[in-house]
Amino acid sequence: MIKFINVGKTYPNGFQALRAVNLEIHDGEFVAIIGLSGAGKSTLLRTINKMHPITTGELYVNDSDISKLKGRKLRLVRRNIGMIFQSFNLVKRSSVLNNVLAGRVAYHSTFVSLFNLFPAKDKLLALQCLDKMGILDKAFVRADQLSGGQQQRVALARALAQEPKIILADEPVASLDPITTIAVMNDFKRINEDMGITIIANMHHVDLALQYARRIIGIKAGEIVYDGPSSEVNEEILISIYGRALKEGEILGNVEENNEKK
Amino acid sequence: MNSKVESRSLLQKIFGKKSYIVNGKTIVKPRSKTPLIVLICLAVFIFFWQFIPTKNLTLKFDQLTVLIKKMFDPSSGKSQTWDGWFSYMWELRRSVGETLKMVLIGTLAGAVIALPFSIIAAQNVSRKVWLYQPVRLFVNFIRTIPTVVLAVVAMFFCGLGALPGIVSITIFSFGLLTKMLYEIIETVDMGPFEALEANGANKLQAFKMAIVPQLLPVFLGYFIYTFEINVRASVILGYVGAGGIGAELDNAMSNMYYDHVGAVVVVLFFLVLIIQGLTSYIRGKLA
Missing domain, CATH: 1.10.3720.10 (MetI-like)
Structure with missing residues (x-):
């Protein structure tokens, strides 16, 4: 379970990204965070694994106060939280298998990763994760040889290799084409339903968020303006999140905008 | 076509700004730094030129050939x-x-x-x-x-x-x-x-x-x-x-x-x- 109590985040430059956030996310939920660019979606997501430390309040991940954790204890909590990025963040020059093995690093000493001494058990686990994502045949291909959708699946396999309880996804489909987007969102759904892994995803595409997530968190200027089931999101709520009504073409973030991001 | 480039004198062309007038709106290309940098480089070069001694410079090409001959003439050398x-x-x-x-x-x-x-x-x-x-x-x-x-x-x-x-x-x-x-x-x-x-x-x-x-x-x-x-x-x-x-x-x-x-x-x-x-x-x- 993840619990935010009056969490605030002010960046060193004085920008207040989060104000008095109170949230409770239970195990096995599929949550989508929506809001304008700069509203604080990414910050909210990254406070959960302390990639961005919070400045006020308390934040519990499975009963440990993450804001007080440091060093080894923090790394042990991070080990249980997978993270997916918009730009995949794979090591492009390394093989797919080595990228997935990166998810196992925190289970071993520094020595093991310095000399690539991952045990056969880990390699088998990594290959199983690749198989779950349907790209087992790419295991020994260099990561930069794959398409965007395949790369995001490698990133998902890397997260699964961590055997995580939670997966955080920061705009996971924002740089993918519409067809691949649906496929990757289905992967998330499968991971959530079959393995019971909590999924928290930042989404640009409102209709995808409503379709896949069971719970929506709307955020505006660092404050939560909506928190509830996706089935209850109506136009009024979207106006409160985005500041005005969304037109027909804006609900699925349009394709041209996505292409620009590449 | 009501677009044009503002006309300028030669000096302005080298050192000045350049204005484009497009559909009645003006967009100004900022002053380029390149001519100034070229001028500074030229000045530095001219300043240091005077330190190159040319008065007593005599090139002894004959000495060069003598040396090369010695290098590739074993009969007059050690070997x-x-x-x-x-x-x-x-x-x-x-x-x-x-x-x-x-x-x-x-x-x-x-x-x-x-x-x-x-x-x-x-x-x-x-x-x-x-x-x-x-x-x-x-x-x-x-x-x-x-x-x-x-x-x-x-x-x-x-x-x-x-x-x-x-x-x-x-x-x-x-x-x-x-x-x-x-x-x-x-x-x-x-x-x-x-x-x-x-x-x-x-x-x-x-x-x-x-x-x-x-x-x-x-x-x-x-x-x-x-x-x-x-x-x-x-x-x-x-x-x-x-x-x-x-x-x-x-x-x-x-x-x-x-x-x-x-x-x-x-x-x-x-x-x-x-x-x-x-x-x-x-x-x-x-x-």
Whole structure:
């Protein structure tokens, strides 16, 4: 379970990204965070694994106060939280298998990763994760040889290799084409339903968020303006999140905008 | 078409702003700095021109031809016959071997020491000013010392022979490679590093898994480049007493065995040529 109590985040430059956030996310939920660019979606997501430390309040991940954790204890909590990025963040020059093995690093000493001494058990686990994502045949291909959708699946396999309880996804489909987007969102759904892994995803595409997530968190200027089931999101709520009504073409973030991001 | 460029005088064309009028709206291209920079460079050049001595400059081309003749005329030199000249050249293989060993060991040792220093000196990995600035300062200090001076100082500590050569090549390679390495580390994609940290990896693990694979080909390329520079530099090192082919050159010069000088020069020419060809081939393969 993840619990935010009056969490605030002010960046060193004085920008207040989060104000008095109170949230409770239970195990096995599929949550989508929506809001304008700069509203604080990414910050909210990254406070959960302390990639961005919070400045006020308390934040519990499975009963440990993450804001007080440091060093080894923090790394042990991070080990249980997978993270997916918009730009995949794979090591492009390394093989797919080595990228997935990166998810196992925190289970071993520094020595093991310095000399690539991952045990056969880990390699088998990594290959199983690749198989779950349907790209087992790419295991020994260099990561930069794959398409965007395949790369995001490698990133998902890397997260699964961590055997995580939670997966955080920061705009996971924002740089993918519409067809691949649906496929990757289905992967998330499968991971959530079959393995019971909590999924928290930042989404640009409102209709995808409503379709896949069971719970929506709307955020505006660092404050939560909506928190509830996706089935209850109506136009009024979207106006409160985005500041005005969304037109027909804006609900699925349009394709041209996505292409620009590449 | 109601678009035009504002008309200007020649002086304005060189130094002024340029205005485009497009559909009644004006957009101004800012003043270019290039003409000013060209003027400054020209002024500096003219200022330093006067320091080049031209008054007593007499080119003694005849002396040059005399020297070259002596270098390739064994009958008037030490080796007396062409056979002797070639067998001297064959004997040089030991010095060439010594030079290559010296350079290889020195460059390798320099590279090994450069690796941890460059990690600390890279701003994006170490992130702490008090950590990377002193290391950079130290490396820059090392780099200001000429290799020949390093060799002379090393000779005080280790005597004559290959060892001071190895020491000075190590220090020189360390300085050069550290600087080149931390500059590439600062340009790598930090996305995978962030992903590794989010996985629960510590900094060293994240560096190994996310940055080393990006670094390796570039690092090998720079290593080979440094090796090539060192082969050429080692000749000068030998000249000041650090062994290898340079020592042979020094020996021949001080005894005025100009035919031997010629043999050494020919061997050096081919050595450098072969190494350059080899290294650019390997570097091409790495890219």
